[in-house]
Amino acid sequence: MAATSARTLKLLSIFGLGATLTAAELATRLGASVRTVRRDIDTLRDLGYEIEAVRGAGGGYRLGRATRLPPVVFDEDQAVATAVALQTVPTVLSGIRENAARALATLHQAMPARSRLHAEAFTVSSARNYWEFPAPPIDAEIVRAVGSAINRQHLVRVDYTGDGEPATLTLEPHDLVVWAARWYLVAFDPNANRWRAMRVDRFTPHMPTHTPFERRDIPHGDPVAFVMAAHDRGDAAAEWQCRGSAILALPASTVARFAPGGSTVEYDTETTCRLTLGAWSWPGLAGLLLTFDADITDLEPAELRQALRSLRTRISRGLEPVGGQRGGDGPLVSDRAAAPAS
Incomplete structure (x- = not known):
């Protein structure tokens, strides 16, 4: 009986994916006979699940819209995924924290001990790293x-x-x-x-x-x-300790795709745009600009230009061979427009 119940629950989990599968395909997934699959489908129907039989080419069985709400059944992986989602949703939606907490508590109570341990291993806390500046929930x-x-x-x-x-x-x-x-x-x-x-x-x-x-x-x-x-998607420059901008020799659509959170991208020409962003230090801000691997001009403010000059000096020193002789490649950074061209 236990094996039959476990198989029926696994069949329900397969139907939960929304696919239409033949009895033979279901039998293969369950490791059972076609006759057993059809008997398990009848069991699910008796429990209130509407299992539709789809005729014709590409037909088979699928989960329909039940006229009454039967019990919801998760397998272990689905339960863990749901628990993680319930923990993270309050970081992007406000007004839902209490409901998510109650749902998570209900889910934990219904979980077997092993599943509960797996879910608790994914306990999530919200924190902002140095590179992203997410919007409030x-x-x-x-x-x-x-x-x-x-x-x-x-x-x-x-x-x-x-x-x-x-x-x-x-x-x-x-x-x-x-x-x-x-x-x-x-x-x-x-x-x-x-x-x-x-x-x-x-x-x-x-x-x-x-x-x-x-x-x-x-x-x-x-x-x-x-x-x-979309460079004009409505983002706003975040309040960082250091904030500056520059014209990048890249299309706005390219820069928008990789710009850090809390930055803005403004269209300049078909091949250039202005990126405004922030960081915890001027060297950090300069380093972010260099990651775009494009010529940069029209830098503001002066502190950002000075940070780039300092980075150029450090890079040049680091490239010098032992004995102080500069290599044949010369410095990586050009003086053009008072800014490095990576």
Whole structure:
């Protein structure tokens, strides 16, 4: 009986992936006969799970939408993943901490001892490293309002505070993307006739519009890639001890993809952009600029220029062979525009 119950739970876990599988495919995964699989499917149906039989080419069995809510069953890996997610969600959503804590406590109580030990090994604390400057947790109600409009494929109307004056916008919402602990909406703006990546924490949603729209093809074919390449996605320069900027000889879309959290990228020309960023020290800020491996000009402020000169001196000294003779390559850093060209 124990083996039968374990097999049935594993079958339910397989159905939970959302795939449509034949009885033979299910039997292979379970290491059982096709007849046994069909008997286990009947057991799940008796427990209230709606297991649909799909006929025709590509048919098989799949988990449908049950008319009543049966017990939810996780295997060990799913339970651990859920526990980790419940711990991390308050770092990106506000107003949900207490509910997440209660759900995590319920999950821990239902876990077998071994699964609970595995889950507790993933205990998560939130901390900011020196390189990223994530946004504060966003109100869960804002995400719910925008996500609901996406799911229903309805226009969304929001007050948006971007780089300029606050504006009221009507948007075609396509996807929500979480990147570098920030929430972004990928939307088409019909009034401006362009795609936009926008910070959701700067939204104040209006009442639902209930107005449908037709989905469009997202640039790059991927909402995540679109957000990462959008230099005008609404990021703001973070308050660091040292903050400066420079013109980089790279397209804005390239720099936006790799710019540290809490930095801004401004379009300059098709092949150049201005990057504004911060760090805990002027040498640290200079080092971040050099990681882009591109010519840099128009550096501000003076402290940043001096830090680059100091780095140039140290690098040149480090390249000198024993005995003080400079190698044939000469210094790595040019004096052009009072800044190194990596």
